[in-house]
Amino acid sequence: MQKSIPLLMIVPSLLMAMAIIGYPILDLAWTSSQEVSRFGKLTGFAGWENFAEVFGDQLFWDSLWRTGIWTFFVVVGTLAVSLPVAIILNDDFYGRGLARVIIMLPWSVSLTMTAVVWRWALNGRAGLLNATLMDIGIIDQPVEWLATASTAFVVEILVGILVSIPFTTTILLGGLSAMPQDTYEAAMVDGASGWHQFRYITLPLMKPFINIAIVLNVIYVFNSLPIIWVMTEGGPANGTDILVTYLYKLAFRFGQLGKAAAISLIMFGVLLVFTLLYVALVSRGEEDAAPEDEKEA
Amino acid sequence: MSRKLTRSLLYWLFLSPLVVVILFPFGVMFVTAIRPRDEIFTYPPTWGFSEFRWTNFSEMWVKTNFGGALMNSIYVSVLATAIALLLAIPAAYAMSRYRFAGKGLYRNFLLMTQMMSPIVLVLGLFRLMMAMGLVNDLNSLVVTYAAFNLAFTIWMLQSYFNSIPRDLEEAAWIDGASHLTSLVRIFLPLAVPAMVVAAIFTFINSWNEFVLALTLMRSSEDFTLPVQIYAQVAGRYQVEWHHVMAGTVLATVPVAIVFSWLQRYLIRGMALGAVK
Amino acid sequence: MSSVTIRGIRKKYGSMDVLHGIDLDIRDQEFVVLVGPSGCGKSTLLRMIAGLESVSSGDIMIGERVVNDVPAKSRDIAMVFQNYALYPHMSVYENMSFSLRLRKQAKEMIDRKVREAASILNLTSYLERSPRQLSGGQRQRVAMGRALVRDAQVFLFDEPLSNLDAKLRVVMRTEIKALHQRLKTTSVYVTHDQIEAMTMADRIVVMNAGRIEQIGTPLQLYDTPANLFVADFIGSPSMNVLPGTLRAEGGAVWVEIADGLRLPVPAAHAARAGQKVVFGIRPEHTLLADAGSGIPLEVEVVEPTGANIQVYAKIGGAHLCAIFTDRHEFRPGDLIHLAFPEAKIHLFDAASGMRL
Structure with a gap:
């Protein structure tokens, strides 16, 4: 009886998560093996047919390639900006509170709204980005930012970086604020310069947090639909499609449920790999913290 | 200097x-x-405008059914938050206070659900809700948002629960309190701040969610705010940008203010809950 | 008030044994201190008496009642925690009255008891404060007050003074002892500090690695430690222990330690000649002797404390501490001679560590 109390406490949340997050995966697996009629009706077993179709589809490979580029540049770009920003925000300076609020601001706005605003700001005729750039003399006439796939994709990556900065900075700040102060004092006494402190103390101690920030960002960015969907819907001419936008079109525009399910499963597989990586990272951190846990118990 | x-x-x-x-x-x-409609598509584009046209907001409110979408967003976010909290509190308590078989497994399962984004599951979820007759029913969003926010809510709460000394409850038991009494009179009052913070973050997540709302709500009177604003931009020949922007201002600013006020708690939740 | 009886108590965490069968009788009105190094199981034992840990096997009785399966709330005990465990969202008054309010006692009765306890503990003017606003010593008093209002059968203390600074610890030690002399409530007190144990206890239970090493009054433990562990644990600085072999020849009996030094011991040990033993002498029992009769030692470190001087010296490859109340001007490198009075010598079997 005593033993079942904690189990009873977790069961409701477990059931909920199973039903809403577990069941759809099974359904996707089932759907991916089905033949689908023009009208989105499942008509019978198709074996690996849908997967074969996906792998024979040039658009899939293009989207996959673009997903790779999108994920890589957004994650790397985000980290490159967030690390110095986090270090600055962790230091004491006038207006730090305000700076923190501003840097975190994009997080509070839904990606959809952000993308809608940028879509308007980048408008080729009347967008205020053009107005700004013309005012300071960088360009002479308005640029159609979203009309060609190559510039649109670059712009989308930049927006992607912008919205990922708050989350990443937060994780890194968490790591920095947990950094033991006496280590720095010891290093200063040992005669370490600012750069040495960063290179030999901050960076190594931050490594677990950087790793976790990278893995989580890869997962989030890989999955992110709203920015590209709202700004270009994967267009023009599928030129900015990544896996999620392509998947969404297949499922809800073209009714190709089997194919869409197959892509979902492939993405699920990729996510699983990254999740396991994350679990490994987290539990490694946990082993380090184990003695403290024992004390509590 | x-x-x-x-x-x-x-x-x-x-x-x-x-x-x-x-x-x-x-x-x-x-x-x-706030600029007049006919100054939106000026050429060359410019930041300047002739007057503050505050009536854009009231106009937008009526024309785009902003109030309806607002009510939908509030309904979905409040209920999703309530359900997520209700399920997360006992789970977080169990994770924080008990050792039990399968704890590690459950933890990893939660991590897994946290990693699953709605977009990967959207087709399966759509078919699930279809089968249950919940497409075009706001309650489908309520349950999915609650489920997708469970893991984070549990981490947040658990990390805070861990910081509430166990001996407070033990002292209460020795003082003659039953488990339930010590929970209600000692533990929960101390956990209120964490519950408030977790609730607000779940609320904001639900408020901002796009993919599921876009997929599961097919008729315009069920739209939540992000979908409703998106719908005024997508696939239209003529977009009333001043209305769209007025809508984003109203949908964004209150949330941004609350968030700015709370962001320092997030740092703690991240550092202790999700990362550690 | 009531006795506490412990019969064959074991505690397992998974496959790990924390307590290996403890037997202990705590008499009514007695103040018993459980002492031992950290991890010896003393806190676990206390928490089992409190009902905060389950019993793997054996029986715990409070008075005549077996309480193994009685939840903490019904055992009628009070406990003072190491970190005080004051309810942070309640005032001092609410903290102290919480247990009485749970029992639905009359308002006037609660008020009378809380004020009585507060005046004993000098807390009367702090009753409306929150624990946050109190100093460490005051928090400690509130924790005691919470126990006091209860008229509980047994008081349990779990290292209650370990978070206080050294001075305050001494003051509170005396206060707790005075309080016990006044109330006479049966008390079980856990500490790792042997001075606390010696000064406060009616009887001390020395524990090590999940077992009881010795039970006795403070002076019994000091004068006749049952084994090397107790000998080493009780007393500060610790007893000097010198391993060697027992020899007897023509009426003289001695322990021969390294370098062939001979330490005379009582003739009663003659029968054990040849046995490997450990020779023990407390630093405060060493005497200065003449060059002819004493054992020669080379002074290494001299530490004056004001009340006495502690001398650390080399003896036959080992080190020894001696305490003198007279002021001697020793310097490192000096040669001194010591004598060890026979009545103050302790001998232990080297293999078992047991007293001979």
């Missing part, structure tokens, strides 16, 4: 490009939302 002052100037100089880029969309939002 003190060292701190020099440092501050240097830091702000370094941060300024980022600050400009972050504030830029907010500027665009406001400036477009």
Whole structure:
């Protein structure tokens, strides 16, 4: 009886998560093996047919390639900006509170709204980005930012970086604020310069947090639909499609449920790999913290 | 000049490009939302405008059914938050206070659900809700948002629960309190701050969610705010940008203010809950 | 008030044994201190008496009642925690009255008891404060007050003074002892500090690695430690222990330690000649002797404390501490001679560590 109390406490949340997050995966697996009629009706077993179709589809490979580029540049770009920003925000300076609020601001706005605003700001005729750039003399006439796939994709990556900065900075700040102060004092006494402190103390101690920030960002960015969907819907001419936008079109525009399910499963597989990586990272951190846990118990 | 002052100037100089880029969309939002309609498509484009047209907001409210979408968003976010909390509190308590078989497994399962984004499951979820007759029913969003926010809510709460000393409850038992009494009179009052913070973050997540709302709500009277604003932009020949921007201002600013106020708690939740 | 009886108590965490069968009788009105190094199981034992840990096997009785399966709330005990465990969202008054309110006692009765306890503990003017606003010593008093209002059968203390600074610890030690002399409530007190144990206890239970090493009054433990562990644990600085072999020849009996030094011991040990033993002498029992009769030692470190001087010296490859109340001007490198009075000598079997 005593033993079942904690189990009873977790069961409701477990059931909920199973039903809403577990069941759809099974359904996707089932759907991916089905033949689908023009009208989105499942008509019978198709074996690996849908997967074969996906792998024979040039658009899939293009989207996959673009997903790779999108994920890589957004994650790397985000980290490159967030690390110095986090270090600055962790230091004491006038207006730090305000700076923190501003840097975190994009997080509070839904990606959809952000993308809608940028879509308007980048408008080729009347967008205020053009107005700004013309005012300071960088360009002479308005640029159609979203009309060609190559510039649109670059712009989308930049927006992607912008919205990922708050989350990443937060994780890194968490790591920095947990950094033991006496280590720095010891290093200063040992005669370490600012750069040495960063290179030999901050960076190594931050490594677990950087790793976790990278893995989580890869997962989030890989999955992110709203920015590209709202700004270009994967267009023009599928030129900015990544896996999620392509998947969404297949499922809800073209009714190709089997194919869409197959892509979902492939993405699920990729996510699983990254999740396991994350679990490994987290539990490694946990082993380090184990003695403290024992004390509590 | 003190060292701190020099440092501050240097830091702000370094941060300024980022600050400009972050504030830029907010500027665009406001400036477009309050300018007269016929000054939107001027050529060459310019930041300037002739007057503050506050009536854009009231016009937008009526024309785009903003109030309806607002009510939908509130309904979904409040209920999703309530359910997520209700399920997360006992789970977080169990994770924080008991050792039990399968604890590690459950933890990893939660991590897994946290990693699954709605987009990967959207087709399966759509078929599930279809089968249950919940498409075009706001309650389908309520349950999915609650489920997708469970893991994070449990982490947040658990990390805070861990910081409430166990001996407070033990002292209560020795003082003659039953488990339930000590929970209600000692533990929960101390956990209120964490519950408030977790609730607000779940609320904001639900408020901002796009993919599921876009997929599961097919008719315009069920739209939540993000979908409703998106719908005024997508696939239209003529977009009323001043209305769209007025809508984003109203949908965004209150949330941004609450969030700014709470962001320091997030750092703690992240550092202790999700990462550690 | 009531006795506490412990019969064959074991505690397992998974496959790990924390307590290996403890037997202990705590008499009514007695103040018993459980002492031992950290991890010896003393806190676990206390928490089992409190009902905060389950019993793997054996029986715990409070008075005549077996309480193994009685939840903490019904055992009628009070406990003072190491970190005080004051309810942070309640005032001092609410903290102290919580247990009485749970029992639905009359308002006037609660008020009378809380004020009585507060005046004993000098807390009367702090009753409306929150624990946050109190100093460490005051928090400690509130924790005691919470126990006091209860008229509980047994008081349990779990290292209650370990978070206080050294001075305050001494003051509170005396206060707790005075309080016990006044109330006479049966008390079980856990500490790792042997001085606390010696000064406060009616009887001390020395524990090590999940077992009881010795039970006795403070002076019994000091004068006749049952084994090397107790000998080493009780007393500060610790007893000097010198391993060697027992020899007897023509009426003289001695322990031969390294370098062939001979330490005379009582003739009663003659029968054990040849046995490997450990010779023990407390630092405060060493005497200065003449060059002819004493054992020669080379002074290494001299530490004056004001009340006495502690001398660390080399003896036959080992080190020894001696305490003198007279002021001697020793310097490192000096040669001194010591004598060890026979009545103060302790002998232990080297293999078992047991007293001979």
